[in-house]
Amino acid sequence: xxxxxxxxxxxxxxxxxxxxxxxxxxxxxxxxxxxxxxxxxxxxxxxxxxxxxxxxxxxxxxxxxxxxxxxxxxxxxxxxxxxxxxxxxxxxxxxxxxxxxxxxxxxxxxxxxxxxxxxxxxxxxxxxxxxxxxxxxxxxxxxxxxxxxxxxxxxxxxxxxxxxxxxxxxxxxxxxxxxxxxxxxxxxxxxxxxxxxxxxxxxxxxxxxxxxxxxxxxxxxxxxxxxxxxxxxxxxxxxxxxxxxxxxxxxxxxxxxxxxxxxxxxxxxxxxxxxxxxxxxxxxxxxxxxxxxxxxxxxxxxxxxxxxxxxxxxxxxxxxxxxxxxxxxxxxxxxxxxxxxxxxxxxxxxxxxxxxxxxxxxxxxxxxxxxxxxxxxxxxxxxxxxxxxxxxxxxxxxxxxxxxxxxxxxxxxxxxxxxxxxxxxxxxxxxxxxxxxxxxxxxxxxxxxxxxxxxxxxxxxxxxxxxxxxxxxxxxxxxxxxxxxxx
Amino acid sequence: xxxxxxxxxxxxxxxxxxxxxxxxxxxxxxxxxxxxxxxxxxxxxxxxxxxxxxxxxxxxxxxxxxxxxxxxxxxxxxxxxxxxxxxxxxxxxxxxxxxxxxxxxxxxxxxxxxxxxxxxxxxxxxxxxxxxxxxxxxxxxxxxxxxxxxxxxxxxxxxxxxxxxxxxxxxxxxxxxxxxxxxxxxxxxxxxxxxxxxxxxxxxxxxxxxxxxxxxxxxxxxxxxxxxxxxxxxxxxxxxxxxxxxxxxxxxxxxxxxxxxxxxxxxxxxxxxxxxxxxxxxxxxxxxxxxxxxxxxxxxxxxxxxxxxxxxxxxxxxxxxxxxxxxxxxxxxxxxxxxxxxxxxxxxxxxxxxxxxxxxxxxxxxxxxxxxxxxxxxxxxxxxxxxxxxxxxxxxxxxxxxxxxxxxxxxxxxxxxxxxxxxxxxxxxxxxxxxxxxxxxxxxxxxxxxxxxxxxxxxxxxxxxxxxxxxxxxxxxxxxxxxxxxxxxxxxxxxxxxxxxxxxxxx
Numbered sequence: 004x005x006x007x008x009x010x011x012x013x014x015x016x017x018x019x020x021x022x023x024x025x026x027x028x029x030x031x032x033x034x035x036x037x038x039x040x041x042x043x044x045x046x047x048x049x050x051x052x053x054x055x056x057x058x059x060x061x062x063x064x065x066x067x068x069x070x071x072x073x074x075x076x077x078x079x080x081x082x083x084x085x086x087x088x089x090x091x092x093x094x095x096x097x098x099x100x101x102x103x104x105x106x107x108x109x110x111x112x113x114x115x116x117x118x119x120x121x122x123x124x125x126x127x128x129x130x131x132x133x134x135x136x137x138x139x140x141x142x143x144x145x146x147x148x149x150x151x152x153x154x155x156x157x158x159x160x161x162x163x164x165x166x167x168x169x170x171x172x173x174x175x176x177x178x179x180x181x182x183x184x185x186x187x188x189x190x191x192x193x194x195x196x197x198x199x200x201x202x203x204x205x206x207x208x209x210x211x212x213x214x215x216x217x218x219x220x221x222x223x224x225x226x227x228x229x230x231x232x233x234x235x236x237x238x239x240x241x242x243x244x245x246x247x248x249x250x251x252x253x254x255x256x257x258x259x260x261x262x263x264x265x266x267x268x269x270x271x272x273x274x275x276x277x278x279x280x281x282x283x284x285x286x287x288x289x290x291x292x293x294x295x296x297x298x299x300x301x302x303x304x305x306x307x308x309x310x311x312x313x314x315x316x317x318x319x320x321x322x323x324x325x326x327x328x329x330x331x332x333x334x335x336x337x338x339x340x341x342x343x344x345x346x347x348x349x350x351x352x353x354x355x356x357x358x359x360x361x362x363x364x365x366x367x368x369x370x371x372x373x374x375x376x377x378x379x380x381x382x383x384x385x386x387x388x389x390x391x392x393x394x395x396x397x398x399x400x401x402x403x404x405x406x407x408x409x410x411x412x413x414x415x416x417x418x419x420x421x422x423x424x425x426x427x428x429x430x431x432x433x434x435x436x437x438x439x440x441x442x443x444x445x446x447x448x449x450x451x452x453x454x455x456x457x458x459x460x461x462x463x464x465x466x467x468x469x470x471x472x473x474x475x476x477x478x479x480x481x482x483x484x485x486x487x488x489x490x
Numbered sequence: 491x492x493x494x495x496x497x498x499x500x501x502x503x504x505x506x507x508x509x510x511x512x513x514x515x516x517x518x519x520x521x522x523x524x525x526x527x528x529x530x531x532x533x534x535x536x537x538x539x540x541x542x543x544x545x546x547x548x549x550x551x552x553x554x555x556x557x558x559x560x561x562x563x564x565x566x567x568x569x570x571x572x573x574x575x576x577x578x579x580x581x582x583x584x585x586x587x588x589x590x591x592x593x594x595x596x597x598x599x600x601x602x603x604x605x606x607x608x609x610x611x612x613x614x615x616x617x618x619x620x621x622x623x624x625x626x627x628x629x630x631x632x633x634x635x636x637x638x639x640x641x642x643x644x645x646x647x648x649x650x651x652x653x654x655x656x657x658x659x660x661x662x663x664x665x666x667x668x669x670x671x672x673x674x675x676x677x678x679x680x681x682x683x684x685x686x687x688x689x690x691x692x693x694x695x696x697x698x699x700x701x702x703x704x705x706x707x708x709x710x711x712x713x714x715x716x717x718x719x720x721x722x723x724x725x726x727x728x729x730x731x732x733x734x735x736x737x738x739x740x741x742x743x744x745x746x747x748x749x750x751x752x753x754x755x756x757x758x759x760x761x762x763x764x765x766x767x768x769x770x771x772x773x774x775x776x777x778x779x780x781x782x783x784x785x786x787x788x789x790x791x792x793x794x795x796x797x798x799x800x801x802x803x804x805x806x807x808x809x810x811x812x813x814x815x816x817x818x819x820x821x822x823x824x825x826x827x828x829x830x831x832x833x834x835x836x837x838x839x840x841x842x843x844x845x846x847x848x849x850x851x852x853x854x855x856x857x858x859x860x861x862x863x864x865x866x867x868x869x870x871x872x873x874x875x876x877x878x879x880x881x882x883x884x885x886x887x888x889x890x891x892x893x894x895x896x897x898x899x900x901x902x903x904x905x906x907x908x909x910x911x912x913x914x915x916x917x918x919x920x921x922x923x924x925x926x927x928x929x930x931x932x933x934x935x936x937x938x939x940x941x942x943x944x945x946x947x948x949x950x951x952x953x954x955x956x957x958x959x960x961x962x963x964x965x966x967x968x969x970x971x972x973x974x975x976x977x978x979x980x981x982x983x984x985x986x987x988x989x990x991x992x993x994x995x996x997x
Contacts, residue, residue: 253724261712327655328703338713341713342713452916457920
């Protein structure tokens with residue numbers, strides 16, 4: 004352990020961290036490309052790709068026309084940056100390269116930030132390594148996600164703010180850009196700055212100026228947005244969703260490892276005697292966790308940086324502690340590290356196998372040359388149908404990666420779609436199909452394997468045998484596309 | 491030393507063990523078969539391990555083909571005994587020996603917390619006959635015959651570790667073994683965690699070794715469960731807590747419990763006086779290790795209230811904990827009596843107590859055990875399964891009630907439609923619904939469609955199935971599409987002869 008500590012000191016620490024980040028961020032892309040799948044990772048990537056395509060200059064809104072009816076989409080700085088990068092290297096390459104570069108830069112900025120905040124080198128290094136192996140980091144810097152730019156800007160902004168002199172104006176710029184992402188992100192950034200100010204008492208005037216400008220700018224921006232597309236109160240998440248959002252093992256892409264949470268819990272318990280020193284952090288953790296009932300798993304991208312730092316501190320406390328049962332100390336350390344690694348492997352598996360696969364892309368690309376018409380499928384396929392097949396999806400849902408998805412006109416049709424999926428009455432099904440003007444029905448193997456149906460002749464699958472009403476126009480590799488023939 | 495000499499009390503303890511084991515084996519060997527269907531799942535695993543060395547994870551028979559997700563250490567332990575005993579005898583004998591080991595462990599635990607041999611003997615006597623535990627393990631290859639004694643052993647080692655830290659290592663070993671036997675190991679570490687919290691709240695200093703063991707155990711159990719059940723957790727999420735039991739069966743497995751029901755299952759003496767002891771020590775006195783038992787009782791109680799644990803399993807754990815807590819109450823009562831004029835009647839009180847234990851523990855245990863034995867399948871039913879194995883195609887699928895699922899796989903060696911092992915099965919609810927539809931349907935085409943869906947060739951029918959589905963007979967069974975091939979007492983087996991043609995695709 005002593006030799007290990009010696010080696011990570013100094014310049015090698017950053018090099019090891021960057022190399023590890025490169026491997027972790029490139030691996031899912033490399034494996035997919037090796038399998039012949041050149042599709043992007045996940046619906047979120049295609050969603051952002053589409054908005055970047057619609058982007059013209061620095062306008063904050065654009066119109067989406069591949070929909071049941073045209074609607075306004077809200078651009079954020081990530082879309083603009085993606086559009087700019089696309090002009091140089093193409094949209095698909097930009098969708099892969101941009102989060103990757105932002106990820107590497109975030110690793111460097113996080114390390115520098117921790118050192119500037121007074122954390123010792125070995126703890127800072129371990130925090131960075133925990134961050135790189137965290138499911139949140141793996142996801143947001145692999146998938147083309149706007150959170151990648153958000154995290155980068157937060158880290159850059161805070162780093163610049165900590166430095167004195169003209170760097171203040173650069174940090175102000177960062178935070179003003181952050182406020183363009185949405186009201187929650189602006190509030191979260193203000194909160195982080197306030198916590199910083201509690202611990203470091205210098206520059207309070209500049210801090211208040213920054214917060215005031217950020218608040219005003221954010222207010223103006225959001226008033227403009229809500230004026231364009233209206234406002235909707237968020238739906239509260241239940242306790243079961245809260246737990247599911249918190250843990251990667253339960254399928255959340257933004258979830259944490261149980262072992263990481265354990266280290267955080269242990270860190271809080273260890274620090275509890277000095278709670279007067281740590282109360283702002285404790286309050287921020289409690290507040291963010293509470294906010295997750297409103298905004299969902301998005302809070303995890305902020306919590307992640309706090310958690311990995313706490314986890315590193317408590318990890319060192321654990322191994323340096325004077326143990327009564329020394330024999331189990333080493334085993335415990337290995338269990339924790341292996342557990343964190345295990346969660347990283349789970350996340351890697353989730354990301355690597357994320358839709359769309361080769362069969363999905365082939366089907367959707369074939370679909371893109373067909374006559375345009377509204378397509379009924381499961382809501383998870385909406386962005387693929389729009390972006391790859393260039394067909395308007397019949398139903399849409401609130402997406403965790405799009406704060407303004409409540410403005411999509413096809414929202415709220417999920418119940419109609421489910422009634423159609425489970426109907427065994429042809430007149431009832433056709434009436435419902437006519438009500439939402441469906442021309443095509445897209446069925447993939449996930450839908451047949453439990454996502455919608457788990458029997459061969461369940462619901463709509465039974466009715467699709469009626470060849471006078473439903474003409475199968477595509478049937479390859481488990482994907483079927485039917486054309487609905489209206490009477 | 492009191493009126494019990496050191497060797498005399500050992501003799502009494504041995505006597506309790508022998509009597510308990512004798513009564514158990516008497517009931518167990520009243521029938522050659524096991525009372526619950528899942529014993530036959532365990533038996534298949536034991537026989538598979540003894541013949542191939544590895545458990546049967548990929549089973550072609552259950553649900554027509556599926557992968558099991560379970561921890562196999564219990565089955566390995568039983569399989570080790572098949573080196574010198576037949577598997578059916580191992581299934582009858584060894585779980586009962588495991589269950590009786592609770593008597594010794596309870597005695598040692600009661601000695602630790604009450605420091606009184608007489609109290610410990612009384613607790614040993616009660617623990618030998620906790621009605622719910624007795625009936626659930628007397629004629630079943632039940633994991634809980636080993637899990638509950640190991641729980642008690644863990645508590646004992648935890649308490650001993652406080653005086654001698656070296657007990658921490660065997661404690662960690664026992665907890666590790668529990669993690670590989672059953673996921674309820676998580677209950678143990680949760681209870682230990684609650685214990686540490688209670689100590690903190692009561693300003694009692696926890697020892698370093700306690701914290702370290704709890705920390706380590708928590709991590710180890712979580713790690714083992716994540717590795718073993720990762721796929722189930724990712725597929726089924728939090729419903730894995732309820733073992734993926736279909737919603738329509740949840741009320742059966744997680745039925746609510748009444749106070750009278752709890753008393754009857756645990757026994758009035760441990761229930762009432764165990765609860766009194768909890769109340770006394772939670773709100774008034776502060777004794778370190780009593781909090782350990784209180785933590786268990788609180789955890790199990792909360793889980794039972796919020797349907798986080800099956801009622802009968804919760805009652806088994808609760809019974810064990812309350813029984814040991816009774817030792818404190820017994821010692822205090824006896825000490826109080828010895829200071830009064832009633833001390834002359836102590837022999838009378840002792841005899842009265844023994845009679846009360848016999849009436850409230852032994853007799854209900856025997857009664858419930860008799861009920862459990864009656865649940866064992868009849869000779870005729872087993873004969874029908876064996877007939878199927880000898881007279882039907884090995885690839886065929888047999889329809890029967892859910893409680894026959896594992897028996898079909900074990901005796902008939904044929905595929906079943908459903909059994910009680912729901913974990914990892916996507917369509918259990920649909921299957922339950924379809925089986926009900928097959929038995930209750932009045933339409934031949936509807937029934938044949940469902941029979942074809944699962945490729946069912948043979949349908950079993952009996953008075954038991956008729957009662958379960960509320961029918962007198964299968965309405966369409968006289969149709970030429972069905973041929974009766976076996977009749978014995980009330981058991982009938984029909985062969986399904988008809989199949990629908992497959993529809994042509996449009997492309």
